[in-house]
Amino acid sequence: MRVTPQNRQDGDPSRALRAVRVIAPGRLHIGFLDLNGSLGRRFGSLGLTLERPVTRVLMENAAALAASGPDAARAEKALKCAAAEFGVENVRITVEAALPAHSGLGSGTQLALAVGVGACALSGKAIDARDVAHALSRGARSSIGLGAFQGGGLLLDGGKPVSGPRRQPPPLLSRIPIxxxxxxxxxxxxxxxxxxxxxxxxxxxxxxxxxxxxxxxxxxxxxxxxxxxxxxxxxxxxxxxxxxxxxxxxxxxxxxxxxxxxxxxxxxxxxxxxxxxxxxxxxxxxxxxxxxxxxxxxxxxxxxxxxxxxxxxxxxxxxxxxxGNNHGATIDLAPAPALGATV
Structure with a gap:
């Protein structure tokens, strides 16, 4: 995951963080490897991160929570969950590009992670993407979307226990550069x-x-x-x-x-x-x-x-x-005027 401070001067109040743009990659979920579960774990996934298409979300400090653009309803839902879980402040979301929904590219997970991680960064909260995924109910069966967001590559996760309470997303076992x-x-x-x-x-x-x-x-x-x-x-x-x-x-x-x-x-x-x-x-x-x-x-x-x-x-x-994508999501931190001019 690339975090890129742009035009930001630490310690200078006039350059305080006012906007965050997150670009989250699509991924291929190649398949579940064990739907049997006789060893005590189930699913286990193989996946591959893509250069494109992507989800691109701009978040800015605002007087009230708002969302616009493609898939705005899902973005607003993710923001409300992040606000409840992590206490993020009011944020205006502009979904500049969205992965096609229900197409097999992980649109829901990438949008939720982009909004959750971006809103936390905008509010000055260093929350790990894995914790965001758990709080926003992503990664119930697979960590391929989370792994794609965090670092890209060819990914393998270890599945979920077949019994017990819902835990964090499955552990990532392997990340090989594409x-x-x-x-x-x-x-x-x-x-x-x-x-x-x-x-x-x-x-x-x-x-x-x-x-x-x-x-x-x-x-x-x-x-x-x-x-x-x-x-x-x-x-x-x-x-x-x-x-x-x-x-x-x-x-x-x-x-x-x-x-x-x-x-x-x-x-x-x-x-x-x-x-x-x-x-x-x-x-x-x-x-x-x-x-x-x-x-x-x-x-x-x-x-x-x-x-x-x-x-x-x-x-x-x-x-x-x-x-393939071998770096995961890109998070640009910048004052709103500079970031707003970025494509």
């Missing part, structure tokens, strides 16, 4: 949304039993294939492991998302990519956003252009090629 040469081809379907809220909770409760042997297999794929391949910059080895994880999980969740993938159009695009020899394809969380992992920019760009031509008759689909 190789600079890698590119992620993202496939957005603007005509669909993934499960969320009560529908998501109900689906998780009604999933069929998760075989212990499948949990063993997914954990082994992660520890002995995906993570070491990423550490060595091997996109193909990483992709083979991720593709297998996605196939197994997609079939397990198929009843609730209409098939292995939520969007038939995204599924068709992923089949084309896989047929071209790229094994690391999948869907983030409940979708509908799909992804493919490439070892170099030229191949990813060429694939995106080919897909744009093939699907030119489907305006609901958007293709973008992005880098």
């Amino acid at each position: 190789p600079e040469a890698w590119r992620i081809l993202l496939i957005f379907d603007g005509g669909r949304v993934g499960l969320s809220g009560g529908d998501e909770i109900q689906a998780m409760e009604e999933l069929p039993p998760f075989p212990e042997a499948l949990a063993d297999h997914l954990c082994r794929l992660t520890l002995m294939a995906a993570l070491p391949s990423a550490a060595e910059g091997d996109a193909i080895g990483f992709g083979r492991a991720v593709g297998e994880i996605q196939r197994r999980l997609g079939d397990h969740f198929a009843r609730f998302q209409g098939g292995r993938f939520t969007s038939p159009d995204v599924a068709e695009a992923l089949r084309i990519i896989e047929a071209d020899g790229v094994p690391g394809v999948g869907q983030s969380s409940w979708g509908p956003t799909g992804f493919a992992v490439y070892g170099d920019a030229a191949a990813a760009d060429a694939a995106a252009e080919d897909l744009r031509r093939r699907f030119s008759d489907r305006p609901n689909l958007v293709f973008d090629v992005v880098r």
